[in-house]
Amino acid sequence: MAVMRNFLLWCSDNPTLRNKIPQLSFVQQALKRFMPGEEINDAITASKEFSDIGIPSILTRLGEDLKNLSEADEVTDHYLSVIDKIAEENLDIEISLKLTQLGFSLSEEKTFENFDKIAERAEKLNIIVWIDMEGSQYTQRTINFYKRLKQKRSNIGLCLQSYLFSSHQDLNDLLEVTPNIRLVKGAYKEPHDIALRDKFRVDENYLDLSKKMLEASNKDGNRMVFGTHDLKLIEAIKKEADILNYPQGKLEFHMLYGIKTNAQKQLVKNGNKVRVLISYGKLWYPWYMRRLAERPANVIFVLKNLFSK
Secondary structure (H helix, E strand, O other), X not given: OHHHHHHHHHHHHOHHHHHHXXXXXXXXXXXXXXXXXXXXXXXXHHHHHHHOOOOOEEXXXXXXXXXXXXXXXXXXXXXXXXXXXHHHOOOOEEEEEEHHHHOOOOOHHHHHHHHHHHHXXXXXXXXXXXXXXXXXXXXXXXXXXXXXXXXXXXXXXXEEEOOEOOHHHHHHHHHHHOOOEEEEOOOOOOOOOOEXXXXXXXXXXXXXXXXXXXXXHHHHOOOEEEEOOOHHHHHHHHHHHHHOOOOHHHOEEEXXXXXXXXXXXXXXXXXXXXXXXXXXXXXXXXXXXXXXXXXXXXXXXXXXXXXXX
């Protein structure tokens, strides 16, 4: 399966495939498993449906690595309008975005200006804005960016990836600013010398980081979130939380739209917090290929759609 994963991650970065694959009808059909639609109204409608069963949402407009700053201005205006829409409809929705959507690879200062506009608007409405972590070339810069912004805004969170060797030190550094953190495994193709490849070791590192996060949250009250669909890992985190006397109602998991919805419902029924991450937008191809690379069952799902035509 490592060969398949590497192939799919290669596909995610291939410009030719990026143009051709989204046009295939069976791919568009299979995509519906992971996102309700390309428009913001599709995401809002889905978030309301989840809200009805006690699961609030996080919305993210797909897109990354913009090529000019005028595009970043458009993305910024879009997120500002989304925040206004959330407020108008009185919805419990948070925002998650990538810094390269706001021009990070072009101008860090412009990105800071763009993100701060979004965070300021969200702060007035008590909405958290999460920064998604991208490839390793951005990791340290993103952490530095977050620490700088944290001096100004309290309503921001940052994603960390457990497959990176650096994540323990990164977490230690971030704890100095009482961060809000969402821990994930990581979905980018990274060199062997900076990232774990073996699933067992990635999971082991995830659990070790989880323990640190729970201890820090108990001490400082900051928000620590676990982004995973791995039910065995979720149970292990819950056991660690019990050992640490971590409040059950504070234990929070983030899971993707369309993946293990029944498990999301059960976690809520058991007294845990859950948020569903709902993606939308036309620039879904790289994100979609990384979702396929995460789990063989996702590839099988797409193949079934192919051969059923």
